[in-house]
Amino acid sequence: VAIHTATANEQHYEIPAEYFTRCLGPRLKYSSCLYPPGGTWRSVGLGQAEEAMLELYCERAQLRDGLDVLELGCGWGSLCLFLAERYPAGRVTAVSNSASQREHILARAAEKGLENLQVITADAVTFEAPEVYDRVMSVEMFEHMKNYELLFERISRWLKPGGKMFVHVFSHKSYCYHFEDHGEDDWMTRYFFTGGTMPSHDLFLHFQKHLKVADHWWLNGMHYANTLRAWLDLMDRRKAEIWPVFQGVYGGEARRWWAYWRLFYMACEELFACGGGGGDGVSHY
Secondary structure, three states: OEOOHHHHHHHHOOOOHHHHHHHOOOOOOOOOOOOOOOOOOOOOOHHHHHHHHHHHHHHHOOOOOOOEEEEEOOOOOHHHHHHHHHOOOOEEEEEEOOHHHHHHHHHHHHHHOOOOEEEEEOOOOOOOOOOOEEEEEEEOOHHHEOOHHHHHHHHHHOEEEEEEEEEEEEEEOOOOEEOOOOOOOOHHHHHOOOOOEEOEOOHHHHOOOOOOOOOOEEEOOHHHHHHHHHHHHHHHHOHHHHHHHHHHHHHHHHHHHHHHHHHHHHHHHHHHHHHHHOOEEEEEO
16 A cells, blocks of 8 residues: 555655744644645735635535544644534544654643544554544545555445545656656655655546546635745745754754755645646645
8 A cells, every 4th residue: 555654654744743833833744735825925815825725625625513523644633633623523543654743732622622533643554443433534645555456445444335446746847757766866765755746637547446536626826825925925934943852863964954955845836836736736526
């Protein structure tokens, strides 16, 4: 189903929450946000852009109160916490392969008094859902997957009759490709996206044996470019707070990794902004 999941986890998700609480928006949404027409990272708050994308998920996933929802790849809890708050009569089960993310989400849920959210730590390669659900949702996790036919077959067994899946991935408008490490020049793959896939917008249309695509949408890459620029701006402005975290994680390599993280944000921003955001963007299904 996937390769190098442990490496990918270490690259992003076992870095302490203290870093992400200073670089991301209030919801800790570590994925593309949604900006209004003409809005940019300078004119629209990151929190507002986070909320706008989360609201769009609810609309496109056709959510309502009382549903059982499974989220695959929950990150720092932006979606699962949002859903648990918004739909108090529903049940939300979130899955992450990061123990530190689980601890963070459960702490936030306790602070908010949420009792309808559980978080499971599991590897996507071996995970089997403990029950069946009305909705399965995933945000920027399927880019870490490889065997989509097998993945979708598994998910089809986790859905109740009439259940639906909603997926958000970053994507290229036309081409799908692997992130492969052929040497030191492939630093994005080596240090940030080992085992990753860049889906094409039509990729999942070729894997409809077990699940059928009812609709799909394309979002211009400028939404992600603005998101990344906002993260970089927060990282730079809060360096004094973040630097001790980097020293604790990277030790003598802290300066190098500070440069890597800044380059990661800048390179991704330029990727999604290229051609006015018309080549690389975000796909919803």
